[in-house]
Structure formats: C-alpha cells, structure tokens
Amino acid sequence: MMDVLSRLALEWIPISLTRDGRVVADVFKHSLSAMDGLPPYSQARIIELISNRLLKARPRPCLWVSVDAPGSWYFNEMQRFVKPRIPTVILPEREAPKDVWDFSPHGYPSLAENVENPRMELPFTVTNFGYKPNLIRVLRILARLKAAHRPEIASLTGLSQSQVRNLLQQLQAKGLIERRQIGKYEGWAIRTRGLSLAHRSWNIPKGVHFTKYRGEFRYAGERHRRVSRLWRAWLGTAYPSIEIWESWTEVPLQYGIPDALAWGSHRGKEILFWLEVDSGHSSRKTMEANYKRRLQLAYAHASRWGIPIVFCIMGPLWIVEHFRWCIPGMSPQVAIIGHDWRDSGNLPEYEFGKWREKFSMSRFNEPTRSHRKLPFDPNQYPPKPKKVAKIKPPKPKSVKPKFSTGSENVDRGYRRRSEGEE
DNA sequence: ATTCTTCCAGTCCCTGCTGA
DNA sequence: TCAGCAGGGACTGGAAGAAT
Structure with missing residues (x-):
C-alpha cells in the first residue's frame, strides 16, 4: 500500500523483462556511499530495515543497492553483512542489474499493470x-x-x-x-x-x-573513548604518507569490535588500521586471553579479505610492554604495534609479520621530528628550559583520565548477542 | 615529622583574531 | 573560507610553604 512506500526514500527503477514492457521486475534502488559516516555493519542494517518495509508494500519487490566505495573491503563487508530478506543485489556504483536473475535470491517478474508508480520521498543526496x-x-x-x-x-x-x-x-x-x-x-x-x-x-x-x-557499541571510559576517537588524526600525524578514507569507533566486524578502525590506502594498496585501547583494568591473564583472541580475529579478517592490517595496542606503558606476551604467533599480513597512549601523534614504524613498540624516549633520538598537526600540541614542549636537568620518563602513574570523572553516561553500551565478543 | 593549604605549571577545552 | 596562533577558563598534580 502507498502508505508504507511514502515513508521510504528510494528510486523506483523497474526493469522491463519483455519488449513491450508489460512484464517488469519491481526494482527499488538504494544508493549509499562508504563516506557516509557509517560502517558496513550499520549500512547493512539499514538495508534490512528497507527490505522489511518493501516486503509489506509490494508483492514482489527487488532491492538494488548501489555502493560507492573505493577499494574492495567496504563492499565485501557489506555483502557479507546483508542477509537478504527480499531479492537483493549489491553492486558498485555505475553497475546496474539487468534481470531478475541478477538478484539473490532471484526475483520474480510482475505484470506492469500490477506495480504502479509508487510515491516515495526523494532519496537524499547532499x-x-x-x-x-x-x-x-x-x-x-x-x-x-x-x-x-x-x-x-x-x-x-x-x-x-x-x-x-x-x-x-x-x-x-x-x-x-x-x-x-x-x-x-x-x-x-x-x-x-x-x-x-x-x-x-x-x-x-x-x-x-x-x-x-x-552508535558506538560499548560503553567506554573517557580516556579510552577519547583515544579511540582520535585514532584517525593520530594515524594521520604519525604516518603522513597514508591516505585515510574513513574511520569509525567501536565498529562491529565479522568477529570482534575494534575500538577504532581506520580504512585507507598506502602506496595504492588498501589497508586497515585496527586499534585496541586498554586502560589496564584487567589482570594480565585476562589480558593475554583477550588479545590472543583478538589477534586471531584480526588474522582471520586479513586473510579472508586479503587486506593487510596494522593492529595497534595503546594504553599505559606497562600494558604495552606486557602485550608482547599476548601475541599468538604472527601473520605475514598483519603488523602489530604498541604505543603509549599519552604520546599523541606518534607511533612506531610498522612492519608486516613483526611486533614493534616505541616509547616516548624517542624524543631524545630525534629532536627534529616532524611537527604535529594537532593545533594544541606545539605548545607542549618548547619553552621549558629549566627542567632540562631532570628529564625522566613521565611517571607511569598519572595514567588515569584527566578530563573527567567519567561518571556521566554519554552513551550506553549496546551489547549484541550475535557478534558476541566483549 | 606529618598534615594541610596555597600556589603554579601543565593540560585541554574553548573563542577571537589575523593573514593568506 | 580556513590554517594557525594567542589567550581565557576549568581543572589537576606536584612542590613549596604553613600549621599542627
């Protein structure tokens, strides 16, 4: 019925299946871009919501999802996440389905007089x-x-x-x-x-x-959340030669939910930067179990999509130091790095199949290191002549969040049963 | 010597302003 | 329009000083 359709914003693009146009596939087109600020998981959920609506509105609807995305990872993840409830095809932008067999499960033809031109909202484009x-x-x-x-x-x-x-x-x-x-x-x-x-x-x-x-999936403490949200900027400063396409926090993947995930390319090759932030509130033993599992998930993801992954652990120094004992063997497609979460804008060089860490003492070795992009940072060191005598690594103790009590709950943690993993 | 207070540098957010 | 800088306000932790 019209009522349901009027609450959707889709294009109606019926495909003629006969020359006279009397038999058609009742196709609705939904366009999206990887740059819309949503991870593949969320886009897949939208597709399901649309499908449910279409199912109520038409006898034999087909859904054509057009994805505008560079590389292949985003597209692949979308395809994997979508569990079609109606005949659905997901195609790169500029490709179009030609008949009912392009959909999966395949669609059924309708008589043109039975599928009238629906009144729908205008699909959003900027x-x-x-x-x-x-x-x-x-x-x-x-x-x-x-x-x-x-x-x-x-x-x-x-x-x-x-x-x-x-x-x-x-x-x-x-x-x-x-x-x-x-x-x-x-x-x-x-x-x-x-x-x-x-x-x-x-x-x-x-x-x-x-x-x-x-939204973001889990509840996280202030500092934890902040480091995750700054991941993209942090990467951009630490590795200027990398092009980052998108970054999300708390993003569900096939298995596991990285605290932050940045997706982009380096020298023309698609790459993922997977961040885990650990504030060090769990025991070493729990930590080992957690990270062994998380790394396995990262290895699996890299090999499933053939995409290199840089896996980074950030936290207080002792966490990063202890982390090397949590690495369950290496994958040649995954580089593992660790870094002090207070040393904003710096990261060790990564190398695939290797573990690398770099601590803040690096400031001794390279005084002329590239200037930071983050506007509030430059003031951090310069005018400080008198303390030169006692340079010591910052005390690992002042590690708790400085910006807040963390008591207000800005966002809730939404647990999912199926993607299970904490 | 221990505890309490005050002060200051440091941190991190914001806004206002300037010049390209 | 935007990059970048200066400066204000709210706060913290540590150091120095005062009171016990």
Whole structure:
C-alpha cells in the first residue's frame, strides 16, 4: 500500500523483462556511499530495515543497492553483512542489474499493470537538499557519537579543527546540535532535529528503530573513548604518507569490535588500521586471553579479505610492554604495534609479520621530528628550559583520565548477542 | 615529622583574531 | 573560507610553604 512506500526514500527503477514492457521486475534502488559516516555493519542494517518495509508494500519487490566505495573491503563487508530478506543485489556504483536473475535470491517478474508508480520521498543526496557536504558530514559523525568534543569530531571527519568549528556553529545556528557539558568541558551534542536529519540523510525509512545500530557499541571510559576517537588524526600525524578514507569507533566486524578502525590506502594498496585501547583494568591473564583472541580475529579478517592490517595496542606503558606476551604467533599480513597512549601523534614504524613498540624516549633520538598537526600540541614542549636537568620518563602513574570523572553516561553500551565478543 | 593549604605549571577545552 | 596562533577558563598534580 502507498502508505508504507511514502515513508521510504528510494528510486523506483523497474526493469522491463519483455519488449513491450508489460512484464517488469519491481526494482527499488538504494544508493549509499562508504563516506557516509557509517560502517558496513550499520549500512547493512539499514538495508534490512528497507527490505522489511518493501516486503509489506509490494508483492514482489527487488532491492538494488548501489555502493560507492573505493577499494574492495567496504563492499565485501557489506555483502557479507546483508542477509537478504527480499531479492537483493549489491553492486558498485555505475553497475546496474539487468534481470531478475541478477538478484539473490532471484526475483520474480510482475505484470506492469500490477506495480504502479509508487510515491516515495526523494532519496537524499547532499546536493538535492541544499546542504554543504561537510556540514552533513559533521552532523553524521555526531549522530554516531551523540556527544563529543571538537578535536574528536575533527579527527573522525578528517577535517581541520578550524573547519569543524565553523561547521559546528552553523549546525548550532540551525538548531541541529547544541552545547553540552561533557565531563569537565563543554562539547557538542546532537539534538533530536539533528538526529532526524542525519537519519534522513542515510535514507533510513521513517519510523524504524535505528538507534541500536547507529552508535558506538560499548560503553567506554573517557580516556579510552577519547583515544579511540582520535585514532584517525593520530594515524594521520604519525604516518603522513597514508591516505585515510574513513574511520569509525567501536565498529562491529565479522568477529570482534575494534575500538577504532581506520580504512585507507598506502602506496595504492588498501589497508586497515585496527586499534585496541586498554586502560589496564584487567589482570594480565585476562589480558593475554583477550588479545590472543583478538589477534586471531584480526588474522582471520586479513586473510579472508586479503587486506593487510596494522593492529595497534595503546594504553599505559606497562600494558604495552606486557602485550608482547599476548601475541599468538604472527601473520605475514598483519603488523602489530604498541604505543603509549599519552604520546599523541606518534607511533612506531610498522612492519608486516613483526611486533614493534616505541616509547616516548624517542624524543631524545630525534629532536627534529616532524611537527604535529594537532593545533594544541606545539605548545607542549618548547619553552621549558629549566627542567632540562631532570628529564625522566613521565611517571607511569598519572595514567588515569584527566578530563573527567567519567561518571556521566554519554552513551550506553549496546551489547549484541550475535557478534558476541566483549 | 606529618598534615594541610596555597600556589603554579601543565593540560585541554574553548573563542577571537589575523593573514593568506 | 580556513590554517594557525594567542589567550581565557576549568581543572589537576606536584612542590613549596604553613600549621599542627
């Protein structure tokens, strides 16, 4: 019935199966981009929500999902995640299905007079809604985070802080986001209006429940969450030659949920950067068990998609030092690195099939190291002549979060049963 | 000597401003 | 429009000083 369809934002592109056009496949097209700010998992959930709606609205609907993504990883993950409920085909942008057999499970033909032209909402594209692309980008990122500080948003969008500041103010002026106290400092939170625009921008059907698929998955302490959210910016500073396409926090993969995952390319080769942040609250034994399992998951993922993975552990020094005992053999496709989570913007060089760590003492060896991109960092060292006498590695004790009590719950942890893994 | 207070450098967020 | 810098406010931890 029309009613259901009017709450969807899809294109209707029936395929003629006979010359006279009287027999057609009732095809609906849903377009998405890997740069929409959602990981493959969430996009797959949207596809299921759309499928459920279509099933109610039409007798023999087919769904054509058009994915705009560089490389192959995102596309592959999408295909794996989608459990089709109606005949579905997922294709790269610019490819189109030709008949019912292109769908899986295959579709069935309909008589043209039985499938009338549906009235649906206009699929969202940035241009046809008159927003600036970056404005929507910031809004989408914030929709996942719910509440965040500017540096975190800047990191995840890949934009500069100046830009993000400007965009945040514009979003605030439109009433889509608002200032909110996050722990110690004021930050930004998305408002209901902003959330509905973000949902609209992902072409999520009206009236469905998307919250549990949208956000970060687990509850994390302040510092933990912060390091995860800054992962993209951190990588960009540490490895300037890498191109990062997207980064998400708390993203469900086939198995396991990295604290942060950055996806991009290095010298033309697609690559993943998998981050685990450990604040060191579990025993060494638990830690070993956890990381042996997580590394196995990373190895499996790398070999399944033939994509190299850089696996990074960040935490207090003792965690990083202990971590080498948690490595269950190596995979030639995976490089493992560890680093002090306070030493922002630095990482050891990675090498596939090897474990590498680098501690903050590196500041002795290379005084002329590349300047940082993060605006608040440059002031960190320079004018400090008097302390030269007693340079000692920072005391490993001051490791607890400095920015907040961590008592307010900005986001909830949504546990999933199927992706089980903590 | 021990505990309490005060002070200051350091940290991290923000805004305002300048110049390209 | 945006990169980058200066500076303010809120807070912390440690050091120095004061009180017990």
